[in-house]
Amino acid sequence: MSFTNNPDRDREAAILASTAHRPWPLPAGKWVLTMTWTNLLFAHWPVPADQMAQLLPKDFAVDTYDAMAWVGVVPFRMEGVRLRHLPRVPGTSFFEEANLRTYVRDRKSNQQGVYFFSLDANNPPAVIAARTWYQLPYYFAQMHMQPENNTPNAGWRYTSKRLFTPQPAALRAQYRGVGVEGRLPPSKPGTIEHFLTERYALFTGGTRGRLMRADVHHPQWTLEPAEAEFEELTLPAAHAIKLPATRPLLHFSRKLEVFAWSPVGVN
Secondary structure: OOOOOOHHHHHHHHHHHOOOOOOOOOOOOOOOEEEEEEEEEEEEEEEEHHHHHOOOOOOEEEOOEOOEEEEEEEEEEEEEEEEOOOOOOOOOOOEEEEEEEEEEEEOOOOOEEEEEEEEEEOOHHHHHHHHHHHOOOEEEEEEEEEEOOOOOOOOEEEEEEEOOOOOOOEEEEEEEEOOOOOOOOOOOOOOHHHHHHOOOEEEEOOOOOOOEEEEEEOOOOOOEEEEEEEEEEOOOHHHOOOOOOOOOEEEEEEEEEEEEOOOEEOO
16 A cells, blocks of 8 residues: 555545455445545344335345344434545535435345435435435435534434425434443444444445445444434334334444445346
8 A cells, every 4th residue: 555645545545455344355446436424323223024024125135133133223414425536516515314224135145235215315416316326215304413512522413304205204313422432342243233334235226126236345333332312203114114112222433434336236
């Protein structure tokens, strides 16, 4: 790995050179999109695997932990979004996002990945681009994210209300990390933290009926324990997902830089 006088290029090279934590090698070709996810909450609930299987395309099998499927509600802020070799485009580089996800295996390759039921964002150009190019089920929502105070370990107030859809899909929550950054050690294969977060492929049913996969790369997640209070959460029900009446498993991450490759068809 060579170094330049460009700190961004050096950091990019260092991230792409660090691959020991990946379950498979980097994909062929060049990444096409980079972004940074900040102040992210992972909220996960276990649900019966047979119920989840009914909501997935037949080409995907439910990936389970302790014999259960897991549903994730993940609010965060997207920053620094840009295409390879292009500058950041004003108005599209920073926005809030909240996704609804589960975990699957591609039946053909047995590759593990994240399956998205929905991704809500408050940036219309980004929503249109993601639905058109990545065929991800993005929705336009009215969203707001603000810190509870001005301290380095401030919690976050997050609100999201999907627009232009007949069924309510909303999220109102307060959340915070409850440990110093990096309090949890890097997750190891076989742990629930590793199962839920160390995923390097994104799957979707496609906005045109074609199943798609996009490879991603990032450093291993730096997680903290978290606390969260949900004042409103109709996002899962909008996609026929019934959450159990139990408290979710919570994790918080302050920052993660991500690189993504072009999507490809699964079948």
